[in-house]
Amino acid sequence: xxxxxxxxxxxxxxxxxxxxxxxxxxxxxxxxxxxxxxxxxxxxxxxxxxxxxxxxxxxxxxxxxxxxxxxxxxxxxxxxxxxxxxxxxxxxxxxxxxxxxxxxxxxxxxxxxxxxxxxxxxxxxxxxxxxxxxxxxxxxxxxxxxxxxxxxxxxxxxxxxxxxxxxxxxxxxxxxxxxxxxxxxxxxxxxxxxxxxxxxxxxxxxxxxxxxxxxxxxxxxxxxxxxxxxxxxxxxxxxxxxxxxxxxxxxxxxxxxxxxxxxxxxxxxxxxxxxxxxxxxxxxxxxxxxxxxxxxxxxxxxxxxxxxxxxxxxxxxxxxxxxxxxxxxxxxxxxxxxxxxxxxxxxxxxxxxxxxxxxxxxxxxxxxxxxxxxxxxxxxxxxxxxxxxxxxxxxxxxxxxxxxxxxxxxxxxxxxxxxxxxxxxxxxxxxxxxxxxxxxxxxxxxxxxxxxxxxxxxxx
Numbered sequence: 001x002x003x004x005x006x007x008x009x010x011x012x013x014x015x016x017x018x019x020x021x022x023x024x025x026x027x028x029x030x031x032x033x034x035x036x037x038x039x040x041x042x043x044x045x046x047x048x049x050x051x052x053x054x055x056x057x058x059x060x061x062x063x064x065x066x067x068x069x070x071x072x073x074x075x076x077x078x079x080x081x082x083x084x085x086x087x088x089x090x091x092x093x094x095x096x097x098x099x100x101x102x103x104x105x106x107x108x109x110x111x112x113x114x115x116x117x118x119x120x121x122x123x124x125x126x127x128x129x130x131x132x133x134x135x136x137x138x139x140x141x142x143x144x145x146x147x148x149x150x151x152x153x154x155x156x157x158x159x160x161x162x163x164x165x166x167x168x169x170x171x172x173x174x175x176x177x178x179x180x181x182x183x184x185x186x187x188x189x190x191x192x193x194x195x196x197x198x199x200x201x202x203x204x205x206x207x208x209x210x211x212x213x214x215x216x217x218x219x220x221x222x223x224x225x226x227x228x229x230x231x232x233x234x235x236x237x238x239x240x241x242x243x244x245x246x247x248x249x250x251x252x253x254x255x256x257x258x259x260x261x262x263x264x265x266x267x268x269x270x271x272x273x274x275x276x277x278x279x280x281x282x283x284x285x286x287x288x289x290x291x292x293x294x295x296x297x298x299x300x301x302x303x304x305x306x307x308x309x310x311x312x313x314x315x316x317x318x319x320x321x322x323x324x325x326x327x328x329x330x331x332x333x334x335x336x337x338x339x340x341x342x343x344x345x346x347x348x349x350x351x352x353x354x355x356x357x358x359x360x361x362x363x364x365x366x367x368x369x370x371x372x373x374x375x376x377x378x379x380x381x382x383x384x385x386x387x388x389x390x391x392x393x394x395x396x397x398x399x400x401x402x403x404x405x406x407x408x409x410x411x412x413x414x415x416x417x418x419x420x421x422x423x424x425x426x427x428x429x430x431x432x433x434x435x436x437x438x439x440x441x442x443x444x445x446x447x448x449x450x451x452x453x454x455x456x457x458x459x460x
Contacts, residue, residue, distance in 0.1 A: 015038040015040065015169070015171045015181075016171050016173075016179060016181060018036075018038060018064070018082075018087075018171075019036040019037070019038045019064075019171045019172070019173035019179065020036075020173045020179055022034075022036040022064070022066050022087065022091060022173075023035065023036050023066075023173050023174060023175050025091060026066065026068045026091060026094070026095065026175070027175050029091075029095055030070065030095070031068040031069060031070060031095065031098070031175070032069050032070055032071055033068070033069040033108060033109050033174070033175045033176075034066065034067065034068045034069065034174065034175045035066070035067050035109055035172065035173065035174035035175070035310075035311075036064065036065070036066045036067075036171075036172070036173050036174070037064070037065045037066075037170065037171070037172050037348065037350055038062075038063070038064045038065075038170070038171040039061075039062070039063050039064075039168065039169065039170050039171075039350065040060070040061065040062040040063075040168070040169050041060070041061055041062075041166060041167060041168035041169065042058075042059070042060045042130065042166065042167050042168075043057070043058070043059050043060075043061075043164075043165075043166045044057070044058050044130070044137060044163075044164065044165045044166070045057045045058075045162070045163075045164045045165075046137060046138050046141050046162065046163050046164075047141065047160045047161070047162045048138060048141040048142045048145055048160055048161045048162070049145070049158060049159070049160040049161075050145075050149075050157075050158055051142060051145070051146070053138055054160060056138070058134075061080070062080065062082060063078060063079065063080045063350055064078060064079055064080075064082065064087070064090065064350065065077070065078035065079075065349070065350025065351045066078070066090060066091055066094050067094070067351070067353075068091075068094045068095055068098045069098065069107065069108060069109070070098045070099055071103065072103040072104055072105055072107045072108070073098050073099065073100075073101045073102070073103055073104075073107070074098055074101060074104070074107045074108075074353070075093075075094050075095075075096075075097035075098035075101050076094055076350075076351040076352055076353075077090045077091075077093045077094040077097070077351060078090065078349075078350035078351040106333055106336040106337055107333070107353075108332070109174050109175070109176065109310065109311075109332070110176075110310050110311065110312055110332045110342070111176075112176035112177070112178075114312050114332075114342070115174075115176055115178040115307075115311045115312060116178075116307070116311075116312070116313045117180045117306040117307040117311075117313055118297060118306040118307070118313055118314060119306075121299075122182070122297075122299050122300070122304050122305075122306060123212065123299040123300040124182060124183065124184045124185070124212060124300070124304060124305070125167070125182075125183040125184055125185045125212070126185045126212055126213035126214070126215075127167075127185070128213055128214045128215065129165040129166070129167060129185045129186065129187040129212075129213065129214060130165055130167060130185075131214065132165075132214070137163050137165065138163070140161075140163040140189050140220050141160070141161040141162050141163040141189065141220075142161060143161070143220035143221060143224070144161035144162075144163075144189050144190065144191040144220035144221070144223045144224040144227075145158050145160060145161025145191050145193075145224060146161075146224065147191070147220065147221040147222075147223070147224025147225050147228070148161070148191045148193035148224035148225070148227045148228040148231075149193065149224075149228075150224075151193075151224070151225055151228035151229070151232075152195070152228060152232055154195045154196060154197065154232060154235065155193045155194070155195050155228050155231065155232070156194065156195065156196040157193075157194040157196070157202075158191070158192065158193050158194060159192035159193075159194065159204060159206075160191075160192055161189070161190065161191045161192075161220070161224065162188075162189070162190045162191075163187075163188070163189050163220075164186070164187065164188045164189075165185075165186065165187040165188075166185070166186045166187075167183065167184070167185045167186075168183065168184050168185075169181065169182070169183045169184075170182060170183075170184075172307070172309075172311050174311055178311040180306060180307050180311060182305060182306050182307075184212070184305075185212050185213065186210070186211075186212060187210070187211060187212075187213070187214055187217055188208055188209065188210040188211075188217070189208065189209050189217060189218070189220050189223050190206060190207065190208035190209075190223065190227075191206065191207060191208075191220075191223055191224045191227040191228075192204060192205075192206040192227065193205070193206075193224075193227050193228050193231045194231070195228075195231045195232050195234070195235055197235055197236065201235070201236075203231055203234035203235050203237065203415075204231060204234075205227060205230040205231040205234055205384075205385075206227055206230070206231075207223050207224075207226040207227035207230055208223060208442070209222075209223050210302075210442055210443070212300055212302075230384070233405065233412075233415060234384075234403070234415045234417075235415065236414065236415060237403065237414075237415035237416055237417040238414065238415070238416060238417070239416065239417070239418050239419065239459045239460050240381075240406060240416050240419060240457065240459040240460070241459050241460050242456070242457065242458050242459050242460065243379070243456075243457055243459075244454065244455070244456055244457075245379055245380045245381060245455070245457055246377050246380040246381075246407075246433070246451055246452070246453045246454075246455075247380060247381045247382075247383060247421055247451070247452050247453075247455045247457065248370075248373065248374055248377070248380060248381070248382045248383065248407065248449060248450070248451050249383050249447075249449065249450050249451075249452065250382065250383060250384045250404070250449060251438060251439075251440065251446070251447055251448055251449055252384070252385075252442075253383050253384065253385065253386050253402075254363070254447035254448065254449060254450050255443075255445045255446060255447045256386060257428070257447065257450070257452075258292065258361065258362070258363055258445055258446075258447050259445060260391050260393070260398075260425055261277075261292060261319070261320070261429070262329070262358060262361060262445070263275070263393050264276060264277040264393060264425075265277055265319055265325070265327070265328045265329050266328070266329055266356050267328050267329060267330040267331065267333075267334025267335065267337070267338060267345075267356055268334055268355070268356055269393060270328050270334070270338060271334055271337040271338050274393060274394055275393055275394070276393060276394060276395065276396045276425065276426060277325060277328075280325050281325055281326075281327070281328065282324065282325065282326075283324065283325055284323050284324050284325075285320065285323065285324070285325045285426075285429055285430075286320055286323040286429035286430060286432060287323050287429065287430050287431065287432045287433065288322050288323045289322075289323075289366060289432065289433075289434070289435055290320055290322070290323050290363070290429065290432055290435075291318070291320060291321055291322055291363070291364040292318075292319040292320040292361070292362070292363055292364070293316065293317070293318055293319065293361070293362060293364065294316070294317045294319055294329060294343070294345065294358055294359050294360070294361045295315075295316040295317070295359050295360045295361075295362075296308070296314030296315060296316075296344065296345075296359025296360065297314055297315060297316055297359070298359075298360045301359070301360040301441065301444070302360065302441060302442075302443050302444045303357075303358050303359040303360040303361065303443075303444030303445075304359065304360060305359075307344075308331070308344040308345060308346040308347070309331070309346035309347045309348035309354045309355075309357075310331060310332055310342075310346040310348075310354055312332075312342060312344040312346065313344060314344050314359055315343065315344050316359075317329065317343045317345075317359075319361075323430075327343060328340065328343070329343050329345040329356055329358070330342050330343045330345060330356065331345055331346035331347075331354050331355070331356050332346065332354075333353060333354065334356065345357060345358070345359065357444075358444050358445055359444065360441065360444055360446070361444060361445045361446075362439060362441070362445070362446040362447065363435060363439070363446075363447040363448065363450070364435070364439075365435060365436065365437045365438065365439040365448040366434060366435035366436055366437060366448070367437060368434070368436060368437060369436060369437060369438070370436045370438055370448075370449040372436075373434050373436050373449060373451055374407055374410060374411070374412065375410035375411075376410065376434075377407045377410060377451075378408075378409060378410070379406075379407065379408060380406075380407040381402075381404055381405075381406060381407065381416065381419075381421070381457050382404045382405040382406075382407055382412055383402050383403075383404040383421060384403065384404040384405065385402065385403045385404065386400045386401065386402050386421075387400065387401035387402065387403075388400060388401050391425060393425075395424075396424045396425035396426040396427075397424055397425075398421075398422060398423050398424060398425050398428060399420055399421070399422040400420065400421055400422075401418075401419070401420055402419050402420065402421045402457075403415070403416065403417040403418070403419070404416060416459075418459070419457055419458060419459045420457070420458040420459075421455055421456075421457055421458075422455065422456045422457075422458060423452075423454065423455045423456065427454065428452050428455070431452050431453045431454045431455075432450055432451070432452050433451050433452070433453045434450065434451040435448055435449075435450045435451075436448045436449035436450065
């Protein structure tokens with residue numbers, strides 16, 4: 001067992017020093033390489049239903065993880081116990097496990113020359129998300145719900161209004177001498193109203209606003225109003241006959257198409273042969289109007305960070321350029337597997353090998369408004385919600401339950417439900433015939449309204 005102790009009791013309170021000390025101790029005990037992640041954060045969440053507080057949570061957390069290598073054998077452990085005994089136990093476990101795991105020729109941390117971080121303020125952290133007294137945070141949730149309930153007499157019930165806030169700090173250190181840290185903040189307000197017709201038929205929908213600072217959060221009254229409008233337009237939903245028509249994807253569901261492409265260009269899927277985009281670099285895989293970018297450097301972005309999960313500076317990667325597959329998204333391990341260079345998309349928790357995650361991953365917008373795009377369609381479907389998962393990434397087969405609005409003569413005519421949208425992803429990407437100009441980030445993945453032709457809408 002390793003008995004090296006922390007140099008000083010203050011180390012336990014300074015996360016940066018602590019991470020470096022764990023790495024130093026691992027290498028001193030014989031590890032050929034090591035890395036340590038430390039995270040701490042605070043979280044607040046409240047749900048108000050029909051004006052009454054239903055849930056109220058406030059929590060703080062701190063956790064640490066270490067990954068060690070003996071040559072090409074690796075192991076990782078994590079803990080939320082920051083006592084000297086807890087840290088000793090965590091490190092010893094990793095060191096013992098690494099000696100008995102099987103070798104992986106692609107295992108390791110990045111080369112020292114690859115490491116670094118973006119400089120300057122990336123606008124990721126604002127203290128004001130925690131500046132409101134508890135009563136005012138609850139009031140945000142209450143105001144959002146009240147605005148929805150007051151909007152129309154047909155809004156008869158609610159699944160609640162909510163307000164969330166969180167701050168977090170992450171430190172990463174490794175045995176090449178890299179040490180980096182950053183802080184992030186987040187706040188959101190949402191409402192989920194329920195509308196009812198005279199004959200008792202009910203519909204629900206939602207709306208929300210999310211930002212890194214309270215200053216950029218939409219007023220709760222605006223969130224409640226939009227949630228009510230979205231809910232009311234679903235009343236009287238009907239089924240439609242099966243048809244082969246253009247389908248317009250609302251931005252909230254258009255992101256799912258982007259996520260399927262992300263899964264297809266994810267280095268893990270590619271090297272395992274579990275992606276229909278494996279072996280397609282440099283080939284046309286989508287319509288010429290399709291350009292998809294992954295950019296982890298955008299100030300204030302929900303997917304922005306100064307370095308990725310391995311300590312490599314984040315960057316801007318063009319994934320698809322005018323329909324041609326330009327790049328997969330990779331971490332160090334998958335890059336080695338594929339004989340390519342990392343795109344700085346490593347994402348990781350406290351333990352285990354790094355995965356692959358998006359930066360700010362988005363579809364470039366087109367020139368026209370959603371209204372103009374819909375105005376060109378004689379008969380079609382405007383999808384506002386998908387149900388379940390129905391995409392096969394190996395074959396590209398696609399079939400999902402959906403609801404939305406029927407388009408007739410260029411207008412949203414009436415709500416529809418209990419339908420399926422089916423096609424094949426390989427063809428769907430080529431059939432993206434138009435992309436609107438309404439790109440807005442509500443998370444790290446964003447897409448404007450888009451139109452896909454040639455899909456089968458299954459109904460009666």
